[in-house]
Structure formats: C-alpha cells, structure tokens
Amino acid sequence: MAGQEHELVILPYDPGWPAAFRLEAARLRGVLGSLAVRIDHHGSTSIPGLAAKPVIDIQVSVAALQPMTAYVEHLRAAGYTHVPHPDDSFCPFFHRPSQRPHTHHVHVVQVGGAEERRTLAFRDYLRDHPGAAREYEQLKRDLAVRLALIADESHEAYARAKTGFIERVIDMAFRSGYPRESLAGG
Numbered sequence: 001m002a003g004q005e006h007e008l009v010i011l012p013y014d015p016g017w018p019a020a021f022r023l024e025a026a027r028l029r030g031v032l033g034s035l036a037v038r039i040d041h042h043g044s045t046s047i048p049g050l051a052a053k054p055v056i057d058i059q060v061s062v063a064a065l066q067p068m069t070a071y072v073e074h075l076r077a078a079g080y081t082h083v084p085h086p087d088d089s090f091c092p093f094f095h096r097p098s099q100r101p102h103t104h105h106v107h108v109v110q111v112g113g114a115e116e117r118r119t120l121a122f123r124d125y126l127r128d129h130p131g132a133a134r135e136y137e138q139l140k141r142d143l144a145v146r147l148a149l150i151a152d153e154s155h156e157a158y159a160r161a162k163t164g165f166i167e168r169v170i171d172m173a174f175r176s177g178y179p180r181e182s183l184a185g186g
Contacts, residue, residue, distance in 0.1 A: 008144035008158055009101075010051050010137075017045040020056050024104055028060065031078045035071050037061045037111040042123045044140070050126070051137050056104045059119050061111035068092060071108060080106055091115045100155075120179035122170050128180075132169055139165055 021041040028039055043057025044050050062071060065088075072082055072092075080094035087093065090113070094106040109116040126133040143161050173179070 008147060008155065009053060010141050010144050011054050012051050013047075013049050014045075014054065017052075017056060021046070021058065024056060024058060028058065028075075028078065028106070031074045032060065032071060035062055035074065037063055040120065040123075042107075042119050043105070044136075046123055047126045047133055049130070050133050051141065053140075055102050058104060058106045059116065060106055060108050061116050062108055063111060065090070065092065065108065065110050075106060080104075117179055118170050121173035122166060124178045124180045125169055125173035125176070132172075136162075136165060136169070 018041065025039045025041070029036055038061040040046075040059045040061070041056070042059045043055070044052030045054070045056050060071075064070070068082075068088070075082070075094050079096045081096065081098045083093045083095065085093060090109070092108045094108070095102040096104050107115075107119070109119070126136060139162065140158075143158050147157050147161070
C-alpha cells in the first residue's frame, strides 16, 4: 500500500519479540565482539503485554562512545544505518533496514552512563508497573491516530510527543530505585 512505510502502526504485543531480540543480540555480539559490554532489549517490544510499533529496540553499551568509528563500521557491516544527530554525543542511533519500515533500532550508550541508566529504569519500571505500561500504550495509540495525517514527520513528532510521559516515568523510576540491574542483558 502506498505510503504504508510512513504509517505509525501500533500492534498488539507479539510474544515472538523477545526471541527476535535474542537472535539480533547474538548477531550483534558476533559483529561487535568485546566492543559491546552489554546488549539490552528496551523500548515497547521489551515490555510483556504492551502494544508497540513492530521495531526491536536494542541498547548496546560500550566502554567509550568516542571515537564512533570503533563501532560504526561494524554496525554498517551488519546492515545498520547511522542517523547523525546532536544526540550522538550521548546516544548514537542506527536502524535497519535503511528505508522504512525499520525492523531494528540500535542505540549506543556508554556503559554505566546516564543514558544507559535512564533507558533501563524506564523499561524496568514499565515491566513492574502494568498501570503505567497501559497508560503508555494508550498514549502511543492516541498519538499514532492523531499524527497519521502528517506522514513524513509523524515518526519524529510521535517520539517528541511521548517525551513528557517518559520523563515523568523515569523520574518515578529513579525515585523508586530503578534500574533493577539485569546483567543478562535482557
């Protein structure tokens, strides 16, 4: 269908998402080797029962974000496209395939750094608090409907519109002792 690659599609939770993460994490471990200190599944597909865009979000924690050349070429060889952005200073972003719809997103962060902790705190809090997860799901569904009319800009607008909710949950998560460390990288 024309234009479908730009649609914001929120699908019911797919119990196959964790296995898709594990498969890609193993592939990334093979490509990145010891550069990847940890690899975590995050984002909505990592929250059991949560409806989501069908994109596997992966956080790769590295010892140092700079120089980016240490991992950019490895990720490119694995089919990932880097999206240059001011966020590169704390969270370089990659996706595959190069065109929408994307199936995988990789966010590279510094191990033990603030961005790693924020992402894991948000994920772990939603995993442990079904009410907050349902609130997030409803927000995402509402935004997908509301932003469907602006096509090319909808994905960026969707991400920006979730910021207030995400920041509020991260604040609650930190005050509650999150992230709950999962050294298995799940």
